[in-house]
Amino acid sequence: MISTLVNLLGGFYESNDFAKVETIAHSIHKAVPEDQVSLKFLGLAYYRTGRIKDAISLFDRVQGRQDASVKTSPERKETGDSAVLAVSQEATRRVPY
Numbered sequence: 001m002i003s004t005l006v007n008l009l010g011g012f013y014e015s016n017d018f019a020k021v022e023t024i025a026h027s028i029h030k031a032v033p034e035d036q037v038s039l040k041f042l043g044l045a046y047y048r049t050g051r052i053k054d055a056i057s058l059f060d061r062v063q064g065r066q067d068a069s070v071k072t073s074p075e076r077k078e079t080g081d082s083a084v085l086a087v088s089q090e091a092t093r094r095v096p097y
Contacts, residue, residue: 016048
């Protein structure tokens with residue numbers, strides 16, 4: 001299911017349908033507040049629609065969560081949750097930044 005949502009987000013992003021990216025990313029974030037991939041896509045949609053300050057704010061928030069996750073659980077970086085790892089890799093493959 002997660003890869004399906006990432007594919008959906010990625011497909012809408014690649015077709016420049018940022019309104020749908022924003023809607024889906026908001027829905028995912030409501031359901032799974034700690035999801036970083038939805039925030040990354042939301043930040044990209046903000047950026048591509050000219051809302052640069054909002055995009056930077058989201059990217060900073062995601063980076064802060066990633067830093068906190070590594071600091072509080074260094075072994076997580078090595079073992080990782082397979083679903084989170086798969087989603088992160090897919091998002092990075094689709095939208096490298």
